[in-house]
Amino acid sequence: MRIYFAASISGGRRYLPACTRMVEFLKDLGHTVLTEHIVAPDVLSGEMNFTAQQIYERDTAWLESCDRVVAEVSSPSLGVGYEICYALHFGKPVIALHEEGLFISRMITGISQPGITVTAYRDEAGWREPLIRFLEDAR
Secondary structure: OEEEEEEOOOOOOOOHHHHHHHHHHHHHOOOEEOOHHHHOOOHHHHHOOOOHHHHHHHHHHHHHHOOEEEEEOOOOOHHHHHHHHHHHHOOOOEEEEEEOOOOOOHHHHOOOOOOEEEEEEOOHHHHHHHHHHHHHOOO
């Protein structure tokens, strides 16, 4: 499957190690992660080569062409919230994963339309199983 992985970039990189493991896990399962560049430690410097419009057009094209969206939402991010809503508008299934015990925006946890799963995790095992189930639902 073609996976769009969403996570905070400019909103904070505290969860970068977990995001990196998630992207590696998805790739190990044989999926194509369209946005694997976002887990690069120097992603911001790489993105400086593009205008805001180019990034928007690239990312929305990826969202429209992907099969599923995996979002790590522990760090608040306007971009990730927008990507989730954009994906749902196009009928793309979304899983929003976050560290257990955090307050997550109610604009995400309150979404009642079908297609989104919001899941808390305590450790790596806590996101692996829900992620596997989410991906298997596509078969």
